[in-house]
Amino acid sequence: MPGVKRLPTSERRKQIVNAGLELCRKEGIASLRTEKIARRIGVTPGALFRHFPSKSAILQAMAESLLERLEATVPDPVVSGWDWIEQHVKERVRLLNEDPDVRMLFSEGFIFALPPEAREKVHLAFARSWEMLAENIQVAQKEGRARGDLEAHELGAAIVGLVQAVLHPPLGDLTDWSNPESVWRTAADLIGSKASRGAGG
Structure with a gap:
């Protein structure tokens, strides 16, 4: 042109x-x-x-760009346990609120349209995120800050559900619910030990 x-x-x-x-x-x-x-x-x-x-190459690059943004929210490795979980929840909620493009990584239609290599990268990234979350929940359980009556993966499922709830109405349309601090308070109440809840999370 x-x-x-x-x-x-x-x-x-x-x-x-x-x-x-x-x-x-x-x-x-x-x-x-x-x-x-x-x-x-x-x-x-x-x-x-x-x-x-090709168009597939563009889709691949699009997925990689979104994954870079998502993975930039992973807490620093020096942080662990309860503090890691708190940062993880707040940063993911903040990103989903501020970057509408990243929300596409949670859309089955978008993931299905990706070429196989890109789809595998997305699945591996979510699997790594899940593993890190579970590992830090286990640390928080040993610290006595996360409840011990449920397995780490069960508590992790509750956290992931709370974070992803901001993607969907009606919760996603509630200003207070979309606030990272509000989501974290709810998550802390759900996964915290009695002692940590009594101390304000």
Whole structure:
């Protein structure tokens, strides 16, 4: 297209990925077409393929971008146990509130549309997150801060459910519920030991 500004490859790739994410978020995954992405950023469809060999490659890059944002919320390894769980809950809720694109990682339609390699990366990322959560719940149980009458994976399921509830109405539409502090207070009440609940979580 005449007058199109030439961007460095890394910037153009990022622009293409962000345009694809915006298109999916606003119109649904079924609307993702290379010509629509090209039109959105003002280039020819052929220009897209100088940066990505196929639509599948664009989807792969889109998934990787979302995973980077999600994994950036993982608490620092020096934090563990109860404090790790608190940071995990608050950061995930904050991200889901502030970055609507990341919500697509929790959409079956989006995940199903990904190429197999990207789908596997998403599943592995969620599995790692689940393992870290369970490990830190076990630490919190040994600390006496998390209740010991349930297994770590059962408490983990409660936490994951609370965090993901912000994605769905009617809870997701409640301002107080979408607040990271509010979600954490509820999570702490559910998984905390009697001693920790008595001490205010």
